[in-house]
Amino acid sequence: MDDLKYEKIGEANSRAEAEVIESFLKAEGIDVELVEESISHSAYVLAQSLVEIFVPREQLKQALDLLAPFDDIRPEEK
Secondary structure (H helix, E strand, C coil), rough: CCCCEEEEEEEEHHHHHHHHHHHHHHHHCCCCCECCCCCCCCCCCCCCCCEEEEEEHHHHHHHHHHHHHCCCCCCCCC
């Protein structure tokens, strides 16, 4: 697991919200990967699905500092 180059920094409640966060971080020079869970096997249509937000490990602290005011995307502390 230590070989992973990206780390999850949080989740957005919709693709649109995730794309705003992605644009914000990319404007600051941070690479971003969005991962949306597939709902193709669902019998119900969902208006929203969670989108996980990942950044490179070496940019993790910078991304978290930039997103500190937006604490609703951060994963809950365990």
